Amino acid sequence: MPNALTRRLEEYTPLTDADRSQLAKLTAQSTLTIHPKHDLVREGDAPKSVYLILDGWACCYRTLPDGRRQIVDFAVPGDLCDLNLFILDRMDHSIAAITRLRVAEIARDVLHDVITNHPNITIALWWQEMVSKSIHREWIVNVGQRTAFERIAHLFCEMFLRLESVGLTNGFSCDFPPTQTDIADATGLTAVHVNRTIQELRRQRLVIVDRQRLTIPDMPALQEAGLFNSEYLHHRRLDRHTLSNKVFDMNGGLGRPTLQVVSQAS
Amino acid sequence: MPNALTRRLEEYTPLTDADRSQLAKLTAQSTLTIHPKHDLVREGDAPKSVYLILDGWACCYRTLPDGRRQIVDFAVPGDLCDLNLFILDRMDHSIAAITRLRVAEIARDVLHDVITNHPNITIALWWQEMVSKSIHREWIVNVGQRTAFERIAHLFCEMFLRLESVGLTNGFSCDFPPTQTDIADATGLTAVHVNRTIQELRRQRLVIVDRQRLTIPDMPALQEAGLFNSEYLHHRRLDRHTLSNKVFDMNGGLGRPTLQVVSQAS
DNA sequence: CGTTCAGTTGACCATGATCAAGAGTGGTGG
DNA sequence: CCACCACTCTTGATCATGGTCAACTGAACG
Numbered sequence: 296m297p298n299a300l301t302r303r304l305e306e307y308t309p310l311t312d313a314d315r316s317q318l319a320k321l322t323a324q325s326t327l328t329i330h331p332k333h334d335l336v337r338e339g340d341a342p343k344s345v346y347l348i349l350d351g352w353a354c355c356y357r358t359l360p361d362g363r364r365q366i367v368d369f370a371v372p373g374d375l376c377d378l379n380l381f382i383l384d385r386m387d388h389s390i391a392a393i394t395r396l397r398v399a400e401i402a403r404d405v406l407h408d409v410i411t412n413h414p415n416i417t418i419a420l421w422w423q424e425m426v427s428k429s430i431h432r433e434w435i436v437n438v439g440q441r442t443a444f445e446r447i448a449h450l451f452c453e454m455f456l457r458l459e460s461v462g463l464t465n466g467f468s469c470d471f472p473p474t475q476t477d478i479a480d481a482t483g484l485t486a487v488h489v490n491r492t493i494q495e496l497r498r499q500r501l502v503i504v505d506r507q508r509l510t511i512p513d514m515p516a517l518q519e520a521g522l523f524n525s526e527y528l529h530h531r532r533l534d535r536h537t538l539s540n541k542v543f544d545m546n547g548g549l550g551r552p553t554l555q556v557v558s559q560a561s
Numbered sequence: 562m563p564n565a566l567t568r569r570l571e572e573y574t575p576l577t578d579a580d581r582s583q584l585a586k587l588t589a590q591s592t593l594t595i596h597p598k599h600d601l602v603r604e605g606d607a608p609k610s611v612y613l614i615l616d617g618w619a620c621c622y623r624t625l626p627d628g629r630r631q632i633v634d635f636a637v638p639g640d641l642c643d644l645n646l647f648i649l650d651r652m653d654h655s656i657a658a659i660t661r662l663r664v665a666e667i668a669r670d671v672l673h674d675v676i677t678n679h680p681n682i683t684i685a686l687w688w689q690e691m692v693s694k695s696i697h698r699e700w701i702v703n704v705g706q707r708t709a710f711e712r713i714a715h716l717f718c719e720m721f722l723r724l725e726s727v728g729l730t731n732g733f734s735c736d737f738p739p740t741q742t743d744i745a746d747a748t749g750l751t752a753v754h755v756n757r758t759i760q761e762l763r764r765q766r767l768v769i770v771d772r773q774r775l776t777i778p779d780m781p782a783l784q785e786a787g788l789f790n791s792e793y794l795h796h797r798r799l800d801r802h803t804l805s806n807k808v809f810d811m812n813g814g815l816g817r818p819t820l821q822v823v824s825q826a827s
Numbered sequence: 828c829g830t831t832c833a834g835t836t837g838a839c840c841a842t843g844a845t846c847a848a849g850a851g852t853g854g855t856g857g
Numbered sequence: 858c859c860a861c862c863a864c865t866c867t868t869g870a871t872c873a874t875g876g877t878c879a880a881c882t883g884a885a886c887g
Contacts, residue, residue, distance in 0.1 A: 339792075357702050359788050365702040379691045382684070387695045387793045418648070424690075425645045429653045431697035436623050436631040439704040439749030443875065474833060483705030488875055490835060506884090522625050526605075527653045709843065740865060754843055756867060772852095 298322060299373035299461045300347055304419035306460050306531055307426075314415050321409065322347060322399040329353075329392040335376070338389045342380040344400045348372050351396035352472050356480065357388050366481035368430060369393075369454060369473070373461040378424050381407075394472045426529045433527045438483040441522060443492045446482040448521030451502055453528070455511055460530055471509035496520075564588060565639035565727045566613055570685035572726050572797055573692075580681050587675065588613060588665040595619075595658040601642070604655045608646040610666045614638050617662035618738050622746065623654050632747035634696060635659075635720060635739070639727040644690050647673075660738045692795045699793045704749040707788060709758045712748040714787030717768055719794070721777055726796055737775035762786075 301318050304310060310318070326349060329335050335346060335353060353370040367388060370376060376390055380403055410417045433453070437446050451471075458469045475493070479486040496502045501517045503510040511517050518524075567584050570576060576584070592615060595601050601612060601619060619636040633654060636642060642656055646669055676683045699719070703712050717737075724735045741759070745752040762768045767783045769776040777783050784790075 355698075357698065359702070359706060361788075363706045365705045367698045367701045382688050382691045383695075383795055385792065385795075387795070388698060422648050424694075425648045428690075428694045428697060429649075431694060431701065432621075432623065432633045432654060434701050435633045435697065435704060436625070438701060439631040440625060440629045475835095476833080485876055486834085487836090487877080490833095491875090494835085522627075526651065529649055529651075529653070741867095742865080751844055752866085753845080753868090756865095757843090760867085 299349070299463075300375070302461050303373035304416070304423065307422035307529075308415060308419045310415050310419070314413055317409060317413055317416065321401055321405065322349065324402070324405065325400050326397055327400060329396040329398065331392050331394055331396075333392050335390040335392060335396065335398065336386050338386055340386045341384060342377070342386055344402050345378060345380055345406055346376040346390075347399040347401060348374045348376070349397040349399055351392065351394040352470075353390050353392050353396055353398075354473070354477065354481070355388050355390050364480045365483065366477065367434065368427070369481070371454070371458055371461070372463060374427075375420070375423060378420060393477065422529075429527045429529060434481075443482070443484050443488055444495060445521050446484070447478065447489065447492050448496060448501065448517050449523050450478065450482060450521075451496075451509060451511065452514070452518050452521050452523040452525075455509065455514070456525060456528060456530070460528075467512055467514075468508060468510040470507055471504065472507045565615065565729075566641070568727050569639035570682070570689065573688035573795075574681060574685045576681050576685070580679055583675060583679055583682065587667055587671065588615065590668070590671065591666045592663055593666060595662040595664065597658050597660055597662075599658050601656040601658060601662065601664065602652055604652055606652045607650060608643070608652055610668050611644060611646055611672055612642040612656075613665040613667060614640045614642070615663040615665055617658065617660040618736075619656050619658050619662055619664075620739070620743065620747070621654050621656050630746045631749065632743065633700065634693070635747070637720070637724055637727065638729060640693075641686070641689060644686060659743065688795075695793045695795060700747075709748070709750050709754055710761060711787050712750070713744065713755065713758050714762060714767065714783050715789050716744065716748060716787075717762075717775060717777065718780070718784050718787050718789040718791075721775065721780070722791060722794060722796070726794075733778055733780075734774060734776040736773055737770065738773045 298315075298319055300322060301310065301315055304318070336342070338357065348370050350372055353376070354366045355368045355370065355376070356364055356366045358364045370390065376398075377386075410420070430453070437449055441449060454471065455464065455469055458464050463469060473481070474486075475489045476486045478484075478493075479489045482489070484492070493502070493504060497504065499520075500512065501520055503512065564581075564585055566588060567576065567581055570584070602608070604623065614636050616638055619642070620632045621634045621636065621642070622630055622632045624630045636656065642664075643652075676686070696719070699715075703715055707715060720737065721730060721735055724730050729735060739747070740752075741755045742752045744750075744759075745755045748755065750758070759768070759770060763770065765786075766778060767786055769778065
């Protein structure tokens with residue numbers, strides 16, 4: 296696998312060969328494997344390393360005393376879990392594995408060394424951190440303003456593009472392992488309502504979801520349905536998809552890349 | 562006025578006299594005044610400076626194409642508006658004045674100088690940035706999981722403690738200039754429902770809201786009502802209020818500081 | 828094969844939205 | 858100084874989005 300972190304960071308800033316080999320060394324340190332549903336870090340822990348997702352999906356979440364859970368972000372390969380070990384003394388959220396998860400553990404002093412000696416990497420890390428914060432803002436908008444239908448459409452768009460930026464999509468498809476309960480906890484809905492809403496998205500031919508696999512036959516249409524504007528991801532190579540982003544134009548989709556679905560069960 | 566930024570940063574990390582005088586110089590640069598309802602920065606702008614709130618309230622928000630608005634954070638004196646000018650090329654949100662607003666404009670190169678020569682300040686700035694991100698997470702939880710009643714109680718708790726940390730509270734009271742429409746846009750509710758919910762908070766003697774002034778006669782009770790746990794603010798001097806935070810204990814409030822309200826109109 | 832977990836369906840309910848109108852408050856200008 | 862205007866707050870009636878509860882189906886895994 297090409298290094299997902301490198302790919303992710305080059306989304307933001309150019310790196311030299313020296314930077315790249317330094318990054319490769321980072322991820323060659325100790326790696327660990329977490330089983331689905333298990334926590335990688337837990338709220339209240341003292342942070343001791345930064346984790347880089349190598350393979351699989353995770354989610355960052357907080358819980359209320361009565362058990363309500365809110366997922367505040369998903370983490371996919373190339374994502375770093377909170378650069379805050381130099382700063383905050385307690386984790387304010389937990390991180391759980393959704394799939395089988397492989398992460399690289401980057402120790403405090405290793406990261407410190409990188410930051411002092413590799414300014415390009417430092418900038419790129421900052422960038423990732425700011426983008427992650429921007430994604431938080433968009434999630435506030437999502438749960439605060441959008442309807443159930445829009446929220447889920449928006450989430451599908453976001454995760455597809457985030458996976459695409461690290462090369463983890465195949466044409467119109469990508470893995471999508473969160474359960475409907477996970478989606479519910481990420482969007483502030485109930486699992487029952489998520490189920491019905493996804494059925495409506497399916498009925499409108501906006502998504503095909505089957506066995507942890509998401510297919511988006513007509514991305515511009517889905518973006519329109521989710522009031523999705525990719526600016527907040529601050530990607531550089533999104534030209535493929537941003538055609539219809541700035542204006543939510545209604546012109547029947549001239550020249551849009553669209554996957555023809557030949558037959559589909561009712 | 563004692564420098565709110567200094568006070569805010571010392572919440573996080575100790576500063577030397579040199580640091581403090583450097584911070585004083587920062588805020589002595591150009592200041593500008595924004596009128597209520599006017600934008601300080603607008604989504605899509607290229608960021609060219611960092612703004613430090615000196616006086617008044619602002620809000621950071623995003624809007625959807627059909628006009629729905631979500632406030633994603635409030636900014637009060639001592640808050641820095643997005644340290645991302647070195648990083649992101651476009652603002653992904655707008656910032657508007659709620660009251661008459663005085664801000665210090667800190668130019669790119671001035672800030673760059675501070676960051677290279679004053680490591681303590683740099684750490685403190687990082688800290689503030691991480692805390693701001695943590696607040697974003699809490700807002701996702703707020704709009705995603707809490708009821709209207711809990712959301713508004715939570716918002717009142719948060720803003721009171723944030724103001725307290727920069728010395729802008731008087732006993733049990735603080736200024737609270739956002740309108741009910743602003744509160745609605747911050748909590749993902751409608752103004753009508755915010756109105757009814759605040760009435761219920763009043764009826765339960767949890768808050769007194771009058772003319773832009775908020776009084777919290779019994780903070781632990783309000784925290785309980787809002788499922789509020791101040792850990793996410795990562796403050797250092799919160800011992801006053803954190804007694805009942807870690808466990809939401811139900812023991813009638815022995816020894817809680819409580820303001821006796823002598824009479825109150827029905 | 829049985830157990831478990833994710834997905835699905837139905838009936839009913841409630842939180843909060845919508846629409847509309849009126850009351851209080853503050854600011855401005857004639 | 859007062860009249861008017863704009864804005865925020867308040868109230869009532871009705872509606873709808875999404876929640877709750879409960880049961881059932883189907884796939885995966887040992």
